[in-house]
Amino acid sequence: xxxxxxxxxxxxxxxxxxxxxxxxxxxxxxxxxxxxxxxxxxxxxxxxxxxxxxxxxxxxxxxxxxxxxxxxxxxxxxxxxxxxxxxxxxxxxxxxxxxxxxxxxxxxxxxxxxxxxxxxxxxxxxxxxxxxxxxxxxxxxxxxxxxxxxxxxxxxxxxxxxxxxxxxxxxxxxxxxxxxxxxxxxxxxxxxxxxxxxxxxxxxxxxxxxxxxxxxxxxxxxxxxxxxxxxxxxxxxxxxxxxxxxxxxxxxxxxxxxxxxxxxxxxxxxxxxxxxxxxxxxxxxxxxxxxxxxxxxxxxxxxxxxxxxxxxxxxxxxxxxxxxxxxxxxxxxxxxxxxxxxxxxxxxxx
Numbered sequence: 001x002x003x004x005x006x007x008x009x010x011x012x013x014x015x016x017x018x019x020x021x022x023x024x025x026x027x028x029x030x031x032x033x034x035x036x037x038x039x040x041x042x043x044x045x046x047x048x049x050x051x052x053x054x055x056x057x058x059x060x061x062x063x064x065x066x067x068x069x070x071x072x073x074x075x076x077x078x079x080x081x082x083x084x085x086x087x088x089x090x091x092x093x094x095x096x097x098x099x100x101x102x103x104x105x106x107x108x109x110x111x112x113x114x115x116x117x118x119x120x121x122x123x124x125x126x127x128x129x130x131x132x133x134x135x136x137x138x139x140x141x142x143x144x145x146x147x148x149x150x151x152x153x154x155x156x157x158x159x160x161x162x163x164x165x166x167x168x169x170x171x172x173x174x175x176x177x178x179x180x181x182x183x184x185x186x187x188x189x190x191x192x193x194x195x196x197x198x199x200x201x202x203x204x205x206x207x208x209x210x211x212x213x214x215x216x217x218x219x220x221x222x223x224x225x226x227x228x229x230x231x232x233x234x235x236x237x238x239x240x241x242x243x244x245x246x247x248x249x250x251x252x253x254x255x256x257x258x259x260x261x262x263x264x265x266x267x268x269x270x271x272x273x274x275x276x277x278x279x280x281x282x283x284x285x286x287x288x289x290x291x292x293x294x295x296x297x298x299x300x301x302x303x304x305x306x307x308x309x310x311x312x313x314x315x316x317x318x319x320x321x322x323x324x325x326x327x328x329x330x331x332x333x334x335x336x337x338x339x340x341x342x343x344x345x346x347x348x349x350x
Contacts, residue, residue, distance in 0.1 A: 003104075005076035006052065007059045008066060008097055012081070014039050020081075021061050028059070036062040067093045073101035083109035084121040091128045192260035195269040198326045200249035206240055220254055229254055252330045259337035263344065267312045268333070273322035275333065278306065278313030286315065293339040297332060 011020050014037045021033055034057035036048040045065075052060045053072050060066070060075075067090060078098045083091060091109065099105030109125055111117065117125075179185070202213045216236075223229045233251060236243060243251075260268055260277075267278040281289065286303050293301075302318040310316075319336070321329045 003076065004074075005103060006055065006057075006072065006074050008075055008078040008094075009059055009061045010064065010066070010078065010080045010094060011061055012063045012085070014063060017061060017063070024059070024061060031059050032057040033059045033061055036060055036065060038063060038065050064090065064094070066097055070097055071100055072097075074103075076101070076103045076105045077108070078106075079108045079110065081110055082112065083125065084111040084115070084117050086124075088124040088127055091124065095128065190261075190266065192257050192265050193267045193269075194253050194257045194260065195267070196253065196256075196275070196326070196329070197270050198249050198253070199246050200253055201246050202250065203244060203246065206244055206247065208240075220250070223254060223258065226255065226258055229258065249326060252326070256330065256333055256337070259334060259341065263337050263340045265313070265337075270321075273320065275319040275321050275329070277317040277319060277333075278310070279315050279317060280313055281315050283315075289340055289343050292343045294335055297335050297339070300332060301336065 009024065011017055013020075017035060017037060021035055025031070025033060034048050034052055036045055036052075038045075040048065048060070049070070051057055052075075055074060064086070075098050078094060080086065080091070080094060086094070095107040098107060107128075109128065111121075111125075202216055204210050204213055207213050207216055216232075219232055220229075223232065229251070233243070236247075256268065264280050265277055266280075267276075269276045269278075279286075283303070283305070290298060290301075290303075300320045302320075304316050304318060306313055306316050317336075319332060321332065324332070
């Protein structure tokens, strides 16, 4: 109020809100306090909100009725009474009622000093304090799911322990279970691991923040095919301008992972001047594949049976990449995988 702003005071008990107004008035005797809640008539509530927007009152004492759709730029402070009783998504929405102009905004989450907070309540308040940057909604939603669990989606219970296995694993298990219930074939293809020594990452300054960087990493981890990857890359060019070299390298690694996975390759590992590719192919299968592989690429590849102790494949392709750049290495491996994929597709379609 000293900054010529206005205040939302959220008090979520309609039955005692008028009594609380008297207590609040004692604390700030010069403030003009209006009261708004869902038990007012539509006309009464409209008059309260419009009056507050016109700066006819300094404080709007209200319930969570202000949670959505209220845009009052001059309101620069929100005080949430007994904030430990609200969910994380609610706290995030309420915090969004302020900070809608150039003025610095503040959100105060109060709880009783004598009250022993539950673990979940502490985690909610910690999360709302941690995620303050623009575009944090996704991160808030993920944290909310981790705190309370996603529950039994196909049943009536709305609680759970998804955090024990992780969000991605939970979604994967759920998708596989639904496929099994439908009588569909469950495809449990394990993504290939690409272990190549190259500088590949998303810089904070390129995407604007660490939070956004984590979102983009999550999107890359979820990519299932090159079409999805191309869509993300196109969006990046539009949003973040020119793609840095280290991000280009990361994109190439993801492409290698996708291609290798389609070829049933489990692991690609750089070892000095050689790339070791662990495959499920036995000798006669490799003889069929090599007949259609580019001859220039084939000269760099040596087939060898994997040791019995190896759990990553039946055979290993040794690819000579000595004295080549990562760009050349990528071209060699991607050409090899495209040719293997093409031959596999030809024989599987028969």
